[in-house]
Amino acid sequence: MAFAATGALLPADNNGDYDVYVKDRLTGALELATLSPLGQPASYPSSPFPTPRCLSVDISADGRFVTFSSLASNLVVGDTPGTWDVFCRDRVTGVTECMNLDIIGLPSAYGSVVVAQSGDGRFVAFLDGSPNLVPGGTSGWEQIYVRDRWLGQTELVTVATGGGLADDQTFEPALSHDGRYVAFVSRASNLVAGDSPGTADVFLRDRALGTTRRVSIGADNSSVITGVYSLLGISADGSRIAFSANGSNGVPGYAGTSGPGSVYVRDLSIPATPMANYCVAKPFSGGCVAALSVTGIPDTSGATAFQISATGLFGSVSGLNASRMSALAWSFGAPPPPYTPGSLCVAAPVHLLPRRLTGFLVGSCGGWYAETISPGLMTSLGWTPGTTIYTQLYVREPAAANYALSQGVSFVVR
Incomplete structure (x- = not known):
């Protein structure tokens, strides 16, 4: 030294x-x-x-x-x-x-x-x-x-x-x-x-x-x-x-x-993950549109980090804690097209990752979602190399029993 x-x-x-x-x-x-x-x-x-x-x-x-x-x-x-x-x-x-x-x-x-x-x-x-x-x-x-x-x-x-x-x-x-x-x-x-x-x-x-x-x-x-x-x-x-x-x-x-x-x-060694958008988002009643994206590579070997995130979510509303939750829906398949705008476009059986808050920008479209997918989580979910995963974000609205959906995003696990 x-x-x-x-x-x-x-x-x-x-x-x-x-x-x-x-x-x-x-x-x-x-x-x-x-x-x-x-x-x-x-x-x-x-x-x-x-x-x-x-x-x-x-x-x-x-x-x-x-x-x-x-x-x-x-x-x-x-x-x-x-x-x-x-x-x-x-x-x-x-x-x-x-x-x-x-x-x-x-x-x-x-x-x-x-x-x-x-x-x-x-x-x-x-x-x-x-x-x-x-x-x-x-x-x-x-x-x-x-x-x-x-x-x-x-x-x-x-x-x-x-x-x-x-x-x-x-x-x-x-x-x-x-x-x-x-x-x-x-x-x-x-x-x-x-x-x-x-x-x-x-x-x-x-x-x-x-x-x-x-x-x-x-x-x-x-x-x-x-x-x-x-x-x-x-x-x-x-x-x-x-x-x-x-x-x-x-x-x-x-x-x-x-x-x-x-x-x-x-x-800079991590290339953008090849992904495909395959159905149209359902906007919130307030006009917000959830945009789902992925960062990194879904690699089961653990060589790189992988994250699924979304922006454009309706922010928190005071007193409605249960209404500002979001969850990622995923499956190993997708329904056949065509897709109706705002429809659920992951095939049964549909799985949900844990619910997440959508941020604290009250009454705006500045809410977000983020989920880091570790190699261990991929293994526990049954994500094996070569499989295609289909995802869509499900978000509760402030109004009771109402919800919005992001576009569908698919990617291949390494």
Whole structure:
């Protein structure tokens, strides 16, 4: 593990300032990483420069390469005193390299902070507002760059799929193991079509394909999750991105939070479940129409999550607790068409999952239904791989003995 500390944890650390250490948890060995080519500790400018003066430490998967940003001026030959730079220390060779370099090898004009490293140690991402790192690399905002240590090349990654630099604040990069995928948070409105200015979103840049996509979207694969706070990490293969947000539109039935937010994981490896709509919904008397959908894959092996949800339900009515219940009807078959609008279109015998409340948006069409189907539940229901399940949501109305039905949805179990 790598970390920054002010204490003199080793005799060689005699500068009385922040330094980077590497701790081997198996052997207990401790190593100082912020060393000059001559083996001297980092030399920092005198005040009024800020403290801490060594930030954003990261380490490769095998522990060989340690990256960090620092104000030190003696870690590489020819460094400019008083500017933030990004460094990578090879613990095997004892060589430290500067990462924030332009196409001719000159360092950043303004300084670089916030470091992330690919698991293999080849690529280093950093945040920089300098205009000289790549041609056209300035928009008045700090951008995220990726340095290829093997090829000695620097690439701008906070750009839209068709080109165009991020037009607002960008921060918190994270790299997949091979460096192909870069996740980051940005308030930019021009990285994807239809984005809103001034709101933070999580994006994923595919450096191989040159594409940028927004990943902070809800379980319905369309609604944008609001209140993004922070990027927490990316999986080694780049398929899963974790972030925190306090929005209420990430998962059906979740009301959100006013604090720092909840943790979401966007899994890009899960394709949309093939489903078919096969009959027409029966509207509520108030005009609401229940819309049933599925998210994930109904996989009995437990490899992925699966959820059946519905929106557009009539919300709660005070004093009518029994009237705001919904239940999912399902069966292994469907009646033959044609279907009369609003008819029950799951065949007998009809099974019901447990009843659920439809939310607490009184007198509106903002109610919802959500049911997570675990592999264990699939097995107990007799859902075996290859079988087709037919579903329809049954919802009680406020008026006694009245009900509404969603459209029918079918899917195949894996």
